[in-house]
Amino acid sequence: MKTPEPDDKLYLHYNYIHKLCQIGAEQIRANIGKPDIIIAIGGGGFIPARILRSFLKMPNEKNIPIQAIGLSLYEDLGTGEVGTIGKEVIRTQWLDFGALATHFDTLIGKNILIVDEVDDTRTTLHYALSELEKDVREQAEKLGRTNEKTIFSIFVLINKNKPKKADLPKEMFEEGRYFAPRECEDSWVNFPWEAIDIDTVSDLKEISCDLVKLFP
């Protein structure tokens, strides 16, 4: 079988994505239990978040609520230094705290899973986590509930092994709250929802589902 070249339009299978979510859900259940809420970073996190929810729900349990936030990167702005991170991220949608309060609760003291498709430069994840932590801290101070421990975890389908432009707290890794069922080198990863000809992807089943080839 031909080894795919970076120029090839090689896409991961949907079924492969589905299985990454399945593996991830098992790890999540084992390490942090069932999340109280999933926060999907759109657009990339929408699909893994929806699949994950199926696997995280046990029979006769209620669906885990999903809140969406919209974040985009100004790819070509700034130097990537930590001080500029906030400026590189465009926030197109944030949590609906009003609806949350009515149908859920605050985020204070909850087990919260943030979901995106890929951890590339880590800029978006850094931004999402620190802004959410800030919101919770402010709410907790306002309500006099600073003694409650809010647990944030992160799930991505794939983590790229590359120098990151931003950090996540080291406790997140030490305590097993960072989930990335697959790692890959800093190269092309195409997600199936960007495929124009999905049948071509199907033809590459053996390649794209063979981790040895894709993730050396």
Place this chain on the structure above:
Amino acid sequence: MKTPEPDDKLYLHYNYIHKLCQIGAEQIRANIGKPDIIIAIGGGGFIPARILRSFLKMPNEKNIPIQAIGLSLYEDLGTGEVGTIGKEVIRTQWLDFGALATHFDTLIGKNILIVDEVDDTRTTLHYALSELEKDVREQAEKLGRTNEKTIFSIFVLINKNKPKKADLPKEMFEEGRYFAPRECEDSWVNFPWEAIDIDTVSDLKEISCDLVKLFP
């Protein structure tokens, strides 16, 4: 080939869903042009919305922004009469008008595509459309922009041929602003993101991709 029974756990393929979005995007481009914004009804609309965005974007065009709203049905409440529709729908997240105003604009005068997975009782779609129309109307009155025409369209992967509990405006159908690339009888449709064993779904390729069998 055995005709599947309702008891069989038969799921639509991801690739099939992908193609429904591809077909839908062609119809949308042809009838209403490129939407200015996609409003995804979560959780079900997240996956079709993200796939649709790939197909609606032409080379060198900007990504179409996606805003998520969260709607759930109180399945067992009420009688389904029109007067009770609002009460059957739980709104867990709504548009972030603040972020929209900063990075996009208002919805006034825009070409807006609402996306969900399935049109079952039509209750959720009715609710989403009428609430969004109300928001736009109120904003337009406030800003003195009632002369601008806002166009709402709807995309679902599948419309079930069954008596609906709520209506959509008949102009939406007459003017080709309702997109449902497939119709089916009122029966079991399982989406792949709910499949526990996705390999089983793959084995059913011929069945689930054969429209004649699934959508008589």
